[in-house]
Amino acid sequence: MTSPYAKELEVAQLAVQRAALLTKRVFHEKAKGTVSKDDKSPVTVGDFGAQALIISALQANFPADEIVAEEESAQLRADPSLRDQIWEHVRSTRLDDAASEEAVLGGAVKDAEAMLDLIGQGNSQGGARGRIWAIDPIDGTKGFLRGGQYAVCLALMVDGDVKVGVLGCPNLPVNDSAALTADIGANQTDDEGRGVIFSAVIGQGATSRPLGSGALAKGQKISMKPITDLSSASFCESVEAGHSNQSESAQIAQKLGITKPSVRMDSQAKYGSIARGAGDIYLRLPTSKTYQEKIWDHAAGDLIVREAGGQVTDTTGSRLDFSVGRTLASNRGVIAAPAAIHSQVIKVVQEVLGQK
Numbered sequence: 496m497t498s499p500y501a502k503e504l505e506v507a508q509l510a511v512q513r514a515a516l517l518t519k520r521v522f523h524e525k526a527k528g529t530v531s532k533d534d535k536s537p538v539t540v541g542d543f544g545a546q547a548l549i550i551s552a553l554q555a556n557f558p559a560d561e562i563v564a565e566e567e568s569a570q571l572r573a574d575p576s577l578r579d580q581i582w583e584h585v586r587s588t589r590l591d592d593a594a595s596e597e598a599v600l601g602g603a604v605k606d607a608e609a610m611l612d613l614i615g616q617g618n619s620q621g622g623a624r625g626r627i628w629a630i631d632p633i634d635g636t637k638g639f640l641r642g643g644q645y646a647v648c649l650a651l652m653v654d655g656d657v658k659v660g661v662l663g664c665p666n667l668p669v670n671d672s673a674a675l676t677a678d679i680g681a682n683q684t685d686d687e688g689r690g691v692i693f694s695a696v697i698g699q700g701a702t703s704r705p706l707g708s709g710a711l712a713k714g715q716k717i718s719m720k721p722i723t724d725l726s727s728a729s730f731c732e733s734v735e736a737g738h739s740n741q742s743e744s745a746q747i748a749q750k751l752g753i754t755k756p757s758v759r760m761d762s763q764a765k766y767g768s769i770a771r772g773a774g775d776i777y778l779r780l781p782t783s784k785t786y787q788e789k790i791w792d793h794a795a796g797d798l799i800v801r802e803a804g805g806q807v808t809d810t811t812g813s814r815l816d817f818s819v820g821r822t823l824a825s826n827r828g829v830i831a832a833p834a835a836i837h838s839q840v841i842k843v844v845q846e847v848l849g850q851k
């Protein structure tokens with residue numbers, strides 16, 4: 496008997512792999528300086544291109560499913576030169592394993608018009624009913640531009656609950672036991688040893704495998720690091736101070752007895768990193784009263800960490816609720832930690848944030 500969500504997982508992994516390849520090609524073109532100054536931001540090209548390729552794979556396999564995606568196509572319809580730049584990448588990005596690519600992901604996107612139609616399919620309002628995919632084609636755009644950490648993110652929710660999560664992290668080390676760092680070394684265009692894909696299916700654990708561009712290797716199980724002594728813990732947070740309150744996180748760390756400085760990393764690569772035990776805790780502390788986290792920024796990471804033995808909640812200790820629309824409107828911030836110490840972390844978070 497095949498396991499539940501086996502087909503969804505296979506499609507999601509290959510779709511993320513191909514979309515990640517597109518983003519890498521866009522970045523390398525920029526790094527080689529072949530993108531002229533008037534070219535649109537490589538983020539825009541990478542974002543739209545990756546989204547088109549992922550939606551194409553989802554529609555070929557699960558035409559009845561809804562899709563929530565970050566980008567809208569209206570901007571592209573008014574900008575033919577941007578559309579053509581994106582189409583050039585969508586048309587030409589192919590996995591090395593062409594046979595699996597076509598068999599699993601379906602045929603190529605027909606033309607630029609068909610690509611625009613696909614991009615426009617990510618407009619579901621989300622909610623508590625049915626099968627809904629959440630896509631963030633390039634999470635961590637600032638990291639992507641600096642040649643640092645970013646993630647291609649895809650998750651399936653069924654009736655508001657995340658069932659499948661996949662994160663492609665082109666710039667994280669392949670090696671699960673590599674130290675927690677956002678740094679990728681001096682030569683930013685050298686792929687050696689980098690590129691990992693994290694996956695999880697509800698009730699089936701979490702895995703990592705090399706991202707590459709050929710046939711996907713067999714995954715290995717990952718799990719959070721067992722931790723009893725918080726003084727040896729490491730925690731990660733956003734690079735951008737506007738995304739997470741870094742002075743409150745420093746106070747929380749100090750109260751918990753954590754001695755190491757935080758590791759600052761863009762994107763959901765933080766979730767993948769703690770899920771494989773490279774780090775222990777991920778703190779995301781609200782910087783504004785009004786910002787609502789987007790479901791595509793958290794769905795895959797939430798499941799991957801929970802399936803690796805962690806707990807993921809908001810700052811009040813409530814589970815993230817993916818059933819209320821395109822945003823996590825009922826939650827504030829994110830606290831992810833190994834199950835054994837999660838309540839201890841929440842207690843201190845509440846002391847520092849002044850919540851009861």
Ligand SMILES: Nc1ncnc2c1ncn2[C@@H]1O[C@H](COP(=O)(O)O)[C@@H](O)[C@H]1OP(=O)(O)O
Pocket residue numbers: 634635732733734735737738739760761762763781782783786792
């Ligand atoms: N005020 C904010 N608080 C928290 N997250 C934010 C805020 N503004 C934007 N973001 C989102 O944070 C994500 C990146 O997080 P990280 O810092 O972990 O890399 C982006 O998807 C970004 O969304 P957007 O792409 O819409 O700007």
Ligand SMILES: [Mg+2]
Pocket residue numbers: 631633634635791792
């Ligand atoms: Mg994002």
